[in-house]
Amino acid sequence: MRFVLRRLGFFVITLWAAITLNFLIPRLMPGNPAQAMMGQYRGRINPQAIHALEIAFGVNNHQSLLSSYFTYLGNVFRGRFGISLTFFPDQVTHEVLQALPWTLALVGVTTILAFALGTLIGLLAAWRRGGTLDSLMPPIFVITSSFPYFWLAMLAIWLFSIRFHWLPSSNGYSITDNVGWTWTFAYDAFKHALLPAMTILVTSIGAWILTMRNNTITVLTEDYVRMARAKGLRPWRIMWTYAGRNAILPNLTGFAMSLGFVVAGAILVEFVFNYPGVGWMFLHSVESEDYALMQGLFLLITVTVLTAILAADVATVILDPRTRDER
Amino acid sequence: MRRALLVLLLAGVAATVWTAVGSGAGAHRSAAAHRSAGGTSVTISNEQGATWTCGYNPFNASLIDWSFGPIYESLVFVDELKSGAATPWLASKYAWSNHNKTITFTIRPGVKWSDGKPLTAADVLYTFQLIKKYKALDLQAVWAVLKSVTRNGSKVTFKFKTAAVPYFYYVAGQTPIVPQHIWKSVKNPVTYKDSHPVGSGPFTFASCSPQVMKYVKNGHYWQHGLPKIDTVYYPAYTSNDPANQDLASGAAQWGSQFIPSIDRFYLSKSKDNHYWFPPVSNVSVFINLKNPILKDVAIRRAMAYAIDRSRVSQIGEYGYEPAANQTGIVTPTFKSWLNKGLAKKFSYNPTKAKQILTKAGYKMKGGVFQTKNGKSLSFTMINIGGYSDWVASAQIVQQELKAVGIKVTASNLSSTTFDADAYAGKFDLMYSGNEAGGPAPYYELRQELYSKNSAPIGKTASSNWERYYNKKVDSLIEAYAATTSSAKQHSIVDQLQAAMVRDVPIIPITEGVDWYQYNTKSIAGWVTQKNPFAKPAAYEVPDWGVMLLHLRPKG
Helix, strand or coil: CHHHHHHHHHHHHHHHHHHHHHHHHHHCCCCCHHHHHHHHHCCCCCCCHHHHHHHHHCCCCCCCHHHHHHHHHHHHHCCCCCECCCCCCCEHHHHHHHHHHHHHHHHHHHHHHHHHHHHHHHHHHHHCCCCHHHHHHHHHHHHHHCCCHHHHHHHHHHHHHHHCCCCCCCCCCCCCCCCCCCHHHHHHHHHHHHHHHHHHHHHHHHHHHHHHHHHHHHHHCCHHHHHHHHHCCCHHHHHHHHHHHHHHHHHHHHHHHHHHHHHHCCHHHHHHCCCCCHHHHHHHHHHCCCHHHHHHHHHHHHHHHHHHHHHHHHHHHHHCHHHCCCC | CHHHHHHHHHHHHHHHHHHHHHHHHCCCCCCCCCEECCEEEEEEECCCCCCCCCCCCCCCCCCHHHHECCCECCCEEEEHHHCCEEEECCEEEEEEECCCCEEEEEECCCCECCCCCECCHHHHHHHHHHHHHCHHHCCCCHHHCEEEEEEECCEEEEEECCCCCCHHHHHHHCCCCCCHHHHCCCCCCCCCCCCCCCCCCCEEEEEEECCEEEEEECCCCCCCCCCCCCEEEEECCCCHHHHHHHHHHCCCCEECCCCCCHHHHCHHHCCCEEECCCEEEEEEEEECCCCCCCCCHHHHHHHHHHCCHHHHHHHHCCCCCCECCCCCCCCCCCHHHCCHHHHHCCCCCHHHHHHHHHHCCCEEECCEEECCCCCECEEEEEEECCCHHHHHHHHHHHHHHHHCCCEEEEEEECHHHHHHHHHHCCCCEEEECCCCCCCCHHHHHHHHHCHHHCCCCCCCCCCCCCCCCCHHHHHHHHHHHCCCCHHHHHHHHHHHHHHHHHHCCEEEEEEEECCCEEECCCEECCCCCCCCCCCCCCCCCCHHHHHHHHCEECC
16 A cells, blocks of 8 residues: 555656646747748748737747746646647647547557557467467567568558558548448548558567567466476466466556557657547647647646556556565 | 478468458548549648648638638639739729729629628628737738728728738738628637638538548539539648648549659659649748848859759759749749849859959858958858758758858758748848749749848848848839839839849749649649649639639539
8 A cells, every 4th residue: 555655646746747847848949839830831921920920829928937837737737738829729628639539549459459469479479488379470570560660551551552452541531421420430440540550560569479478488487387387287377377467567567658658649650641640749739839739748648658657556566466565 | 391381371371361351341442532422522632741620710820721712702813823813703893093092892792601691891891800900810911001991882992001002912812801790709700710611702611520621512602603513622631641642543633732753653643643833932042131241242143153043943843843043033924024134144153153252352262262351151051951852952052152162051940940040030041932922023022122021130020031121122112012004013123123133132043833733534624834813732822712613523
């Protein structure tokens, strides 16, 4: 219990630090959003409009840094991140909530899938070390993981959509679709997610397989495994509850971290496949100096990563009795 | 050996399964078929690097592109590619009076908003009062020159502070008219999204998601029988490759973006694929005239001789953007304005460049010229690092200046930093094509040369970034505003060209173009070089609405 409480305290302090940094960093960058927007237009509107834009964005509103910090804190706790400059005049919260489901569905599901599959393959491969599975799967996926992502994605697009026309090459759904909870739309969205999901899976699964395999091999040499064998337990049970349960511990924290980073989206994936998620939104907010959107996204990521780590810590306490340091 | 065989076998099985699954799923294409259930449609591919906000407020700089043209219309349509030829639109006629200080528009009868209510002169008056009340809405800064707007029956009269002929383009051609009965209940028009716009244009809002905007035909449209296209799809592209891919495959029929090696990646894909890149404004080297060394016109002249503009065009811009000339007149778009004698000056001649510098008293030392005080002619040229074509072009400029003994260091900045530096005048040299152009060469020249568009170093200059101050040029620019006579306007532009050649305040290098690709397989009526009835890029407002009006199903 004390362990969990200590973790909770740590969580709160980190969160505060993150929120404060989140406030400061964008304000240290040069330029102002009105100029950024003029730049985006590359001469398509009257140059005089810079003044109109400065008024619209409230540039030079002469608020002191300290007072804007407290306004910011108050708004953060009410879930208000203000008006986005990229999606002017839309609310940041609204924009992020629109993009988030796409990223959660695509990157979230594939991350969980990659972890589950990778762990399973790693465990089985280690269990039958030198067997067919062990000599086949880890090498293949380690090789695919080391491909540069964009190259693999381009190859997949060329092969599966341009050459064979099996799967759509971009977007989250067909542009002629009516967005809604219908089977046709769900099927269409699924088809559009297949190619990006496959490429993420292929490039991320290798790491899980390798670490799980190596952890399991180390665990298998432990005395308690030998003891279990000596007791005559079923191999199946030894693999799961003796070897697997212990070998998965280090992987768990890694998994929690990557779950947290799901909300950051997969910038490259969303860029290559033109996917309407938060990944490219993140990139775009930095490029166009959209303080409000940047802060909203940074905070979202920080909170999710911290929560995920906290959850992983709790899970470790449950799985591993050694961490329950109650006296 | 056995293991290798197994690998091969497994791979084979996997491939077979894939084939089965793939063909079973059906080979649907991601983008729209041209003829959907609702009739003819056109799909636009205009990469914005962003998803849609689903707002249509035409007074919002980031939303105006999605509504001004097809949904909201202007009083008059001004065709920039035909030297500003004006077509009466929501106004059926107009007349200047009081020494070109007053203009009166007669509003066209029988025009209806898409909700069926009539459009009247009161709506026009309301629109201009709205952008007067909220300065942030006045994107064309029309109230900087307007004195008053009044209505009398179906007539709306605009009074200007001074003679204001060029402002016709902004007031009549670039200001969207909105319905009073909708907008009067809007609490804050600055932050208003206008997600279900009611306009007078040929199309209305059908649906929108961050990924695609859909427009359908307006049943109440005042030009009877038009439009001939039923649906417009405008998908969002966050990067260039998918956008180019959709164009090449014909999934999108109207493109407005840069395609590298366009002959191979686009033209060769179908005989129905075409493109045309009409030049609209210059991409130039801006020279900071407040710099103590660059103040000397001899250096600027030497630079103008030293740069091989056609080489920059060929290598830096794939030949898509033609070479510019020192007069600042974009050709062939504005060729009737060009003074051919002046345009020939400063054609590439590096030897002459060196001669000029030597004659002006600069001494070559170690390959670089020096001033009498021993300062090297060494400058920094700022550029936008994200525009790969500008980076390549700037590199060639840099090499060529080096060849005549002027050292230039490139500084590739983020567009935000670049703009901040440009506006504040914090640069020696600047590679930029951010001027807006207009329906005649005068508009760009005024942006570049008029002292009222400038500001002291450190203060925001709206477009005269090189800080050029010349009283004679200012009075020429003001004189143009007072005349509707084409002969007088030509004579003034001629003198402005002379100033460009005499003072070399900036060096035009290439001519920025409108990016435009189109597919004629099932749709006809596109803008062509022979019939330039509107600027053809989908990002041109309100021109893209006019383009959509002309499109029709083929056969």
